[in-house]
Amino acid sequence: MPSPKLRVAIAGLGRMGARHATHFHNLTPRAELVAASSPEAHELAWAEQNLDGVRTYLNYDDMLDQECAKGLQAVVIASATAVHSEQAIKAIKRGLHVLCEKPLSTGVERSQAVVDAYRESLRSFPSQKVICGFSRRFDASYRDAYEKLQSGMIGVPSVFRSQTCDKLDPSGFFVEYAQFSGGIFVDCSIHDIDLALWFFGEDSRVKSVSAIGITAVEEGLRKYNDRDNALGLVEFYGGKIAQLFCSRMMAAGQEDSTEITGTKGKLAINTQPASNLVKIYEPSGIRREIPPHYYGRFRDAFIAEANVFTACCLDDTPPPMKLEGAVNAVRIGVALQEALITGKKIEFDEQGNRIGETAKDQVRARL
Amino acid sequence: MPSPKLRVAIAGLGRMGARHATHFHNLTPRAELVAASSPEAHELAWAEQNLDGVRTYLNYDDMLDQECAKGLQAVVIASATAVHSEQAIKAIKRGLHVLCEKPLSTGVERSQAVVDAYRESLRSFPSQKVICGFSRRFDASYRDAYEKLQSGMIGVPSVFRSQTCDKLDPSGFFVEYAQFSGGIFVDCSIHDIDLALWFFGEDSRVKSVSAIGITAVEEGLRKYNDRDNALGLVEFYGGKIAQLFCSRMMAAGQEDSTEITGTKGKLAINTQPASNLVKIYEPSGIRREIPPHYYGRFRDAFIAEANVFTACCLDDTPPPMKLEGAVNAVRIGVALQEALITGKKIEFDEQGNRIGETAKDQVRARL
Amino acid sequence: MPSPKLRVAIAGLGRMGARHATHFHNLTPRAELVAASSPEAHELAWAEQNLDGVRTYLNYDDMLDQECAKGLQAVVIASATAVHSEQAIKAIKRGLHVLCEKPLSTGVERSQAVVDAYRESLRSFPSQKVICGFSRRFDASYRDAYEKLQSGMIGVPSVFRSQTCDKLDPSGFFVEYAQFSGGIFVDCSIHDIDLALWFFGEDSRVKSVSAIGITAVEEGLRKYNDRDNALGLVEFYGGKIAQLFCSRMMAAGQEDSTEITGTKGKLAINTQPASNLVKIYEPSGIRREIPPHYYGRFRDAFIAEANVFTACCLDDTPPPMKLEGAVNAVRIGVALQEALITGKKIEFDEQGNRIGETAKDQVRARL
Amino acid sequence: MPSPKLRVAIAGLGRMGARHATHFHNLTPRAELVAASSPEAHELAWAEQNLDGVRTYLNYDDMLDQECAKGLQAVVIASATAVHSEQAIKAIKRGLHVLCEKPLSTGVERSQAVVDAYRESLRSFPSQKVICGFSRRFDASYRDAYEKLQSGMIGVPSVFRSQTCDKLDPSGFFVEYAQFSGGIFVDCSIHDIDLALWFFGEDSRVKSVSAIGITAVEEGLRKYNDRDNALGLVEFYGGKIAQLFCSRMMAAGQEDSTEITGTKGKLAINTQPASNLVKIYEPSGIRREIPPHYYGRFRDAFIAEANVFTACCLDDTPPPMKLEGAVNAVRIGVALQEALITGKKIEFDEQGNRIGETAKDQVRARL
Incomplete structure (x- = not known):
């Protein structure tokens, strides 16, 4: 049966x-x-x-x-x-x-x-x-890295660096999409934030976030308070730090990579992206193709x-x-997006409450 | 429905x-x-x-x-x-x-x-x-290479180099297995031969084969007319040549790779083997793991x-x-194995008949 | 003669x-x-x-x-x-x-x-x-990247990411050295800052800097206002942004790499570090060694x-x-180091004067 | 003084x-x-x-x-x-x-x-x-590999695979040059042969050579008894074998690489060729340039x-x-070139004398 x-x-x-x-x-x-x-x-x-x-x-x-x-x-x-x-x-x-x-x-x-x-x-x-x-979290390479980290292979994980970078879509679709996406840090970097929480421990508490960004190819994103390239810093309580990069402007394809540095070693995931195991030798050199889209990388x-x-x-x-981690990731993503637009560093106390903001700010940020 | x-x-x-x-x-x-x-x-x-x-x-x-x-x-x-x-x-x-x-x-x-x-x-x-x-032939990387070749990307495919190399199995299982396997060229290189026929065209006709080999780790293979490392040359009518390497002695894992050189470019498949997208940074350098077995590579x-x-x-x-290609591959594999053991170059006419052998040899070889 | x-x-x-x-x-x-x-x-x-x-x-x-x-x-x-x-x-x-x-x-x-x-x-x-x-600037790879950038190959250079990361010296030498070094951003990242100015244009004017850091292996650095791992953000006038990573804790060796992303492509320098062209295949996988020290990489x-x-x-x-660029690099490095220690974002007007600081702060920072 | x-x-x-x-x-x-x-x-x-x-x-x-x-x-x-x-x-x-x-x-x-x-x-x-x-032998990567081999890192070196492959020179210069070069095995593979003797031991004695080749791009080479692509096998006394590839037809640049497999591991030199540490990300993928000429690789x-x-x-x-090794290398190169043209396997006894050839053949071959 x-x-x-x-x-x-x-x-x-x-x-x-x-x-x-x-x-x-x-x-x-x-x-x-x-x-x-x-x-x-x-x-x-x-x-x-x-x-x-x-x-x-x-x-x-x-x-x-x-x-x-x-x-x-x-x-x-x-x-x-x-x-x-x-x-x-x-x-x-x-x-x-x-x-x-x-x-x-x-x-x-x-x-x-x-x-x-x-x-x-x-x-x-x-x-x-x-x-x-x-x-x-279900990708074989990320799982392998996680297991190696859990085994103690790199000592205490301390510095996390990760990026979610999309291939440039010249149709400009992502401009209209920006109205609903929550912004590049919520739409793209949420993955990296979740990975940081996974690798650093799901109970990690954010201490501060900072961010900067530009509109290098799509000025129109500004009207939706968004950017096409952004860089962020995230500080956690307990001596752990993270650096994020998100972009809508990659030429070669989807470039999502992560590095986690510990006190005894480092694990890098997809810092040499490739669609498959083929290399092409031609007069301009040796070339590898990479997945054009997120789904191609993560199917x-x-x-x-x-x-x-x-x-x-x-x-x-x-x-x-x-499930709590998903809220934590949104909290950090939303704060990074706010830092990106306001230019201000945002700080949190150990209970997760924002420091130094008015009640009104709090309400606005949490909606 | x-x-x-x-x-x-x-x-x-x-x-x-x-x-x-x-x-x-x-x-x-x-x-x-x-x-x-x-x-x-x-x-x-x-x-x-x-x-x-x-x-x-x-x-x-x-x-x-x-x-x-x-x-x-x-x-x-x-x-x-x-x-x-x-x-x-x-x-x-x-x-x-x-x-x-x-x-x-x-x-x-x-x-x-x-x-x-x-x-x-x-x-x-x-x-x-x-x-x-x-x-x-169903591997995504080989398919991609085949389509690129068919598109004319490398001109006329002319030199084929391929290897099927197993991780050393210290149990010596492959010694007993050698009684039934047909020998290393039939058991391992049959894949590479099939790929050569695929890339050069399924109607390719073999002109000659030569081979040399050693027992570097398992002397016992000799009693079954086998070797643990072997190198072969295959010549096809029409100006195409192939080089094969098969081994039972790899330290790092399964190493199956192929290069096909044409008059305008080259395609390489898996010349940088890797299990996944993880790199490990440790005091001895930067390391990648590779699949330990054939199935890990080709699942x-x-x-x-x-x-x-x-x-x-x-x-x-x-x-x-x-289906005819599968017979052609066995014909070449069997001839390589014979060349490996006898040390003789084996030649074929354009109809696929062996040149210069006695009827008895023919019978023996075809059984 | x-x-x-x-x-x-x-x-x-x-x-x-x-x-x-x-x-x-x-x-x-x-x-x-x-x-x-x-x-x-x-x-x-x-x-x-x-x-x-x-x-x-x-x-x-x-x-x-x-x-x-x-x-x-x-x-x-x-x-x-x-x-x-x-x-x-x-x-x-x-x-x-x-x-x-x-x-x-x-x-x-x-x-x-x-x-x-x-x-x-x-x-x-x-x-x-x-x-x-x-x-x-005299390294063959950086020169090659610079010439490619100048040729327009990547469009408008927009996002610069670079790191200077030393192999962990377990003797703790770098703790004593921190008294004189100016701090990790001045000692290590000064190279990356100079490269940012080179790739973005020597007349680039800094708009803001932010930084975070930790002492993951050498708590003793705190007494000299230094850290062993730090992350920084640098914003330039004109829509250009940079992300820096400096560390004293690398396991594998010196890891100095740079990526410059433009509107049409990206150039990466040394994101796959290697001492030479040798790969080592061994039971744990495939390994490459990397230079242990700065001089090994840049001789x-x-x-x-x-x-x-x-x-x-x-x-x-x-x-x-x-020569002016060297002062500009020190200005940015010193500001990053201050941001690292104070936790404050530091902003500059288009003439290079700090915004929102008291005269006393200005004096302290410039000495 | x-x-x-x-x-x-x-x-x-x-x-x-x-x-x-x-x-x-x-x-x-x-x-x-x-x-x-x-x-x-x-x-x-x-x-x-x-x-x-x-x-x-x-x-x-x-x-x-x-x-x-x-x-x-x-x-x-x-x-x-x-x-x-x-x-x-x-x-x-x-x-x-x-x-x-x-x-x-x-x-x-x-x-x-x-x-x-x-x-x-x-x-x-x-x-x-x-x-x-x-x-x-003076290249830093080959020296490093040699030292690792000498240290016992790969056990007993057993299978040597090496190639000297030139970028296609469309001027056809190499056709005229073929009159004087001694042929592709003497001109190109002599380096690989010398490396085989170095890695296997300078006293290694050749047992047999076989070769096949084609003229894929320059039919004119045939009048000088030469080929533009050739594959060779070399057997040494003592259970060591080698495989050579030489070509005048590479698209991407000079591709000289070597692999030496031992009973416990493998060393590979330049199987991922690159001019420098730069990677180019562009719409067609990720590209590395490689040295166009021998001197670019070996300056x-x-x-x-x-x-x-x-x-x-x-x-x-x-x-x-x-110095004796240089004669040994020429002996093997000349024999491979003869095997390439005649299609015959050439065998040597343990004293280095050819087996089964007439006195006349000997004289011709040694001149």
């Missing part, structure tokens, strides 16, 4: 949603994708063509209603960032397992609300799993994420990361 | 058989693994634990009998090399699609018999697909092979390689 | 001084090292053993007096940083060409005094050359520096860099 | 001769280049412009006559290969130290004559040094060669290599 599979629904079938749907449908042996919702009719049409046997819904709430009656166990939230937290909370309240794409929200308070809902729900559903999809990590999430739901094992 | 899946059985559940079974069971969305045979009871026990819903058989013929009645469409041959050709021919005669692990056989005539059976069978089953599983290629084979059977599209 | 050689004296025969002396004595065909001074008798003894025909002096002023009478043309200042500016000014006033090791001084005002003396002296000696020895650059300086003196061609 | 310098003359001022002259004149502190000879007036004119104080001669014998009277101590032979052995022998007979460019001759017997002359001369001049300029090795030769003459220390 075959083992039971995790019955999963997906919310959102845009670019990333369609990929998640495909991963759960075809490449996650222990999961069964049973339903998908999207407000876009053409996305549902795509699902009907490509996701055999999956029921489709124009409305997320309808999907929850009908599918819960049919034994739905888990939801993947891959919709627009603006509705992540709301959709996640609805699923949490029904006791469903949730894998929510990053970020939980572009605001700290709304992110925290997801955590609060989960904490509340755990009283009724103690086996419920809710995680935020920081895909890089296997997304598939691993789907499988790990499925296994932890089915087997009731601890989730691979704490 | 879900699309129909290809119903597949597997023969052999040893190390590679179990991997193939897992790929078809879990990672080939368009295939359904329905049955598995193995003469080893413990392997069948493994299948019952790990392959939900797959029927198991101690006897290959029984499997064919019973499963054909249930609509079996394809067989994967992953049993001991000694029975590859026999099992393949049985499946071919029933009109089943066949994916046979390399080599078809360690002998030229028995390899040719598979091709002959397939040619005969095609008259009755014109959509039948039979391929030999040269996994490297994704095996999965792609399963998916491509499945698609070409279901969609009745041309198979990804000609 | 042989061409006349540049008659050169050197001040200082410590570790770097002895190297400079050797370069001018043996590896600079158009120069003749005629004299050397050092307050250390054992260093003079070394010179007598190793520098055939070079006259030695315990006192710098004596050397200038006696050697000027014999036709001295140029002086290399490689003494302790504390006397750089004083010795340089003395030589400048005599009309001698000067190559002064970096930094001109650890203080801005004393550095500026060297520039002022040179400007004054040029009225009398219009062919006089005075440069500060930023050795990296050829120092030799090129000696030859370029000599040629520009003999041929009366423009010096390879402006 | 300055130490005495080695008084050196040079024969030949062509491309390589001019470089050697410059190295001894400017970059070898313990040597003094006193004279140069060339049958080409324009080359002497170059010397008068560029080699201050060096006396020039149209005739080699005149130079020896006049300069020996003035205390000449050493001669560098960098003339046309055809006169290497004759000029070397003349200098040897006068008791001069000799650094002779590779090869001693393109024939075995004439190469042996140099060794015989040296052996004879040593009776009268026991401190005399005569070496053949295998420049790669520092030539300079080291000049300095090491000078030191061993002045200090009467053992020469860095045995």
